[in-house]
Amino acid sequence: MIDLDAVRADTPGCRDLIFLDNAGSSLPPTPVLHEIQDHLRREAEIGGYRAAAERADDLRAGYDVLASLLACSPDEVAFTDSASRSWLAALDSLRLEPGDRALVTEVEYHSNALALLNLGVQIEPIPSDATGAVDVTALRDMLDSRVKLVSLVHVPTNGxxxxxxxxxxxAARSVGAVVVLDACQSLGQLPVSLESVHAVTASGRKWLRGPRGTGVLAVRGLSPRLIDGRAALWESADRFTVANNAKAFELWEYSVADRLGFIAAARYALSLGIAEIAAEVSARASMTRTLLSEIPGVSVCDLGAEQCGIVSFSVAGHEAEEVRDFLWDNGVAVSVTYDSSTLFDMTRRGLKKLVRASPHYFVSPDQIARFAEVLATL
Structure with missing residues (x-):
């Protein structure tokens, strides 16, 4: 069980603010904040190269930390600057051609879909089952040898x-298709593993509580098409050797302070326990759904037999932005999700936008109750 007082003490921002926007960009705990600030001060004292050299061991250890988080080998971990950059790197490595098929879930993110469309790849949404989850039986019926990619969103942005x-x-393995798991909304609140897929892409700023501008790509059996000096050794005028592990996907330049903060965030999550985090987040989201469903005019819009920490809802007679701004003025942080972000799903359900509340483990039950009380006054 997570010590609520301890994690709240590590999260000063949650003392006066009911923070329910962890699906957007969470509040970093103080160990993450201190790691970033201390390294930036050190860069100001001795310069970026020497400051990075001082932390070389810690940076190397980061691969072991993320491997523990993703149930993979350290050689299968690459650090990036975002979930989107990770996904684009994995996609580019597939070298898709005209006529190839890409199957996506109905809750596919706009960034992923746009990348595929820009390549001229045929996108085919896999139907959802009665609960809203991807219909595995329908997927099996769609598979053939032309399916080169199955893009699986673990947790959507809108529920x-x-x-x-x-x-x-x-199912995808039966035709040799590559499976890329988009875990940008699940890493840090649910167990995530590379075990059964070819690649996992995720962000540092959401449930993991790391800094913005950080991400991770865990990859197995894929190699990059585009590389720079981080990925390969230039041996002679026309000869080079590409790294034989996931580091081939990395770029030479990155924010050392942010990466150290990202590693600290992963360590923090591991110290609490991912299973424990998942249980606490699930309990808070369940409480939120129950309280919201009791407020006249409020409709909870979440799908799935299995649900996690994102709670989407609408309020009759009020635009989503109006609800968001009203709550902010009353000390509650939520966000709005739009149909342009998950076009297939929102269009299918006839939705344009929803309010999104995403309570993390540091949000107290009393704060969730207070959030419901405030919303009821609208």
Missing amino acids: GLVNPVHEVAE
Whole structure:
């Protein structure tokens, strides 16, 4: 069980603010903040190169930390600057050609879909089942040798649905399709593993509580098409050797302070326990859904038999932005999710926008109750 007082003490921002926007960009705990600030001060004292050299061991250890978080080998971990950059790197390595098929879930993110469309790849949404999760039976019926990619969103941006990973990956393997798991909304609140997929992409700023501008790509059996000096050794005028592990996907330049903060965030999550975090987040989201469903005019819009920490809702007679701004004026932080972010799903359900509340483990039950009380006054 997570010590609520301790994690709240590590999160000064949650004392006066009911922070329910962890699906957007969470509040970093003080160990993460101190790691970033201390390294920036050191860069100001001795310069970026020497400051990085002092932390070389810690930077190397980061691969072991993220490997523990993603249940993979350290050689399968690459640091990036965002979930989107990770996904684009994985996509580019597939070298898709005209005529190739890419299957996506109905809750596919706009960034992923736009990248595929820009390549001229045929996108085919896999139907959802009665609960809203990806229909694995329908997926099996769609598979053939032309399916080169199955893009699986673990948790969508617009609700608490959790998609099945193992079942989708097992079906895709039958035709040799690559499975890329988008875990940008699940890493840090749910167990995430590279075990049954070819690549996992995720962000540092959301549930993991790391800094913005950080991400991770865990990859197995793929190699990059575009490289720079971090990825390969230039041996002679026309000869070079690319790294034989995930570091081939990394770039030479990055924010050392932010990466150290990202590693600290991963360590913090591991110290609490991912299973424990998942249980606490699930309990808070369940409480939130229950209290919201009791308020006249409020409709909870989440899908899935298995649900996680994102709670989406609407308020009759009020635009989503109006609800967001009213809550902010009353000490509650939520966000708005739009149909342009998850076009297939929102269009299918006839939705344009929703309010999104995402309570993390540091949000107290009393704060969730207070959030519901405030919303009821609208």
